[in-house]
Amino acid sequence: MSLLIKNEIGKIFGKKSSWIYMVIILIAVVLGGILQKNFTEEPSKNWREETQARVNQLEQDLKTAPEEEKEWMMADLQQQQKYLDENINPNAMSNWHFMNQTVYGITTLVTLFAVIVSSAIVSSEFSDGTIKQLLIRPHERWAILLSKYLSAVIYSLLLVIVLIVSGYIAGSLIFGTGEFTAKFFEFTLEGGRKIAEIGPQFFLKVLYYLPSLLVFITISFMLSTLFKSQALAVGIGIFVLFLSSTLGGLIVMLAEKYTWAKFLIFPHMDLTVYALQDKILEDVTLPISLLTLSVYYVIFMLLTFTIFQKRDVSI
Template identity: 70%
Template sequence: MFSLIKNEMVKIFAKKANWIYILILILAVVIGGIIQQKIYGEPSDNWREETQTELNQLKKDLEAAPNEDKEWIMEQIQQKQRYLDENINPNAVSNWHFMNGTVIGMTMLVTLFAVIVSSASVSSEFAEGTIKQLLIRPHQRWVILLSKYISVLIYSIVLLIVLIISGYIVGLILFGSGDFNAKIFETTLDGQQKLAVVGTQFFLKVMYYIPSLLIIMTIAFMLSTLFKSQALAVGIGIFVLFLSSTIGGVIVLLAEKYTWTKFLIFPHLDLTVYALQEKILQDVTLPMSLIILAVYYIIFLLITFTFFQKRDISI
């Protein structure tokens, strides 16, 4: 098995495109860091005085504001006051703030590249006419397929590690070493402000992101075994990736009326929401989401390996 995995890893890294994906990740982090630095600039040391001045002005504005604007101004006043009460600089920027915001946002690139590589893993063997040479080896089909699956999984994790390391280095260079335990306010899906620790929040989001990456990568790998056309497998894989977030949002709205929708996979594909709040639907918590994803994961793997075992490999 180890030799098969090693051979598949050699195949992956022999393709220039897979190295280009890594370079794109690093470049995106650098560009994202530069843009963030230009937008936010250097945080002010007199932030308390500035925040207090803004707070006083908002209180004056509230007295003269029309009724339709008073609710929004009150929310702003409460937010400014929370910054002062918790001693949180609203404009603070450090490497950990950069990691928790910009770098986490770039995990979408990791997912995209993982989907492309996974979708092409088996279908490319058919497209290039090498599938017969692959299967004449003295190994069972499922072992060969498993080695391919493990190799794309390893590549996906490599992409994530590259993103985290490059993000930390770029953040360190551009924003300096910040306090891992610095407090921040995060906005939940319903607009509430949650007090959190910036470093802990970053690693929570990464931890919650990994199951989503695994599931989407597995779907792409399944498509790779179902279609002989590499272009079709990759195209459908990317389509599913970008459609999943839209469908997930629609299902969240429908869940209030149709309770069965919470068992569909789409609302559970973004577990990073649990870093902000305890529930994503009325009674859906993290353990339930993980159980639902695990069921779908097993189903996808069963379809993948069963189909490949019985597939006609004639080209």
């Protein structure tokens, strides 16, 4: 099996596109850092004095403000006071702030490239006419298919590593190194804010991102075994990727009325929600989402290997 995996990884890196994807991630990280540096205020050493002055000004303005403005002014006042109470610089910026804000957002590119590679890894054998030569080797079909799947997973994880390492280096060079456990306010999906530690929060998001990435790889890999056309497999894989985010939000709203909607896969595809809040819906927590994804994962894998075992490889 190890030789099969090594051979498949060699095939992946034998294509220029596989290296180009890594270069694009590096460029995206550097450009993201430069843009954030140019459009972000420089952290002030006197931020406490400035924040206290803001609090004092808001307290004065509240006395004469129109009723329709008092609500947002009070919310701003409370937030400014929280910065002081928790000793959190609202304009703080370091490599870990960059990692949590910008680098994590680039995981969308990682998922896209993982989907493209996974969608093409089997279908390209049909398109190139090399599937027969592949299957005449003294290996079971399931072993050949598993080696391709594991190779796609390994390559995708390498993309994640490239993103994290390049993000840390670029962030350190552009913004300087900061405290790993520095506190900051993270926005929740409901519009509130929670106090978190910047470094651990970033890695928590990455940890929650990995199961979703694995499911996208699995769906794309299944499509790669279903279609002999590489273009069709990749196209549908990308379509599913972008459709999932849209459907996820719609089905979450639908699930508030219909219980069955909670068991569809799309609301559970973005587990990073749990880095911000404990529930997606009133009774949908992380264990339920993981269980739901696990069930779909097993179904996708069974379909993939069953179809490939019985597939007519005539070209």
